[in-house]
């Protein structure tokens with residue numbers, strides 16, 4: 179007799195973890211949403227490859243609420259002890275979820291952050307230099323913490339940054355790169 183969890187059904191057993199605003203642009207700071215609701219071309223890719231979505235909680239919203247002001251929008255603005263604690267807690271919850279899926283034979287295809295975000299930047303993050311904000315090749319506060327914790331837990335999953343604006347990358351090219359590994 180088969181246990182329930184071994185029974186065959188239609189599930190793909192493929193899952194991706196997405197930064198919150200990639201499927202809910204309403205969570206972004208005022209003035210920086212580029213789509214009405216979701217990053218539609220990304221959702222099409224996920225549908226095409228039958229990949230389920232786990233929406234990562236938005237750490238900025240968890241810390242400062244939906245009405246947070248744009249401010250200087252740099253990594254330094256968010257680099258506080260309290261914010262790091264919030265990011266750490268979200269990361270621990272995600273790692274627990276990832277381990278549970280992996281233990282039960284699900285494939286975590288990739289994790290997606292947001293290039294250009296001071297929190298979820300993967301390759302490019304705005305940092306304060308003197309009195310101005312410049313783009314730097316580094317991770318945002320949240321993804322820096324998440325990636326360190328994944329490493330400590332020996333979890334290897336491809337991670338990509340979806341460009342927030344044209345200034346930090348090309349969405350089409352990024353999706354092509356992602357599609358190569360699914």
Ligand code: SF4
Pocket residue numbers: 197198199200205206207235236237238239292295297298
């Ligand atoms: S990039 Fe990260 S912190 Fe910024 S709105 Fe999206 S999920 Fe929230």
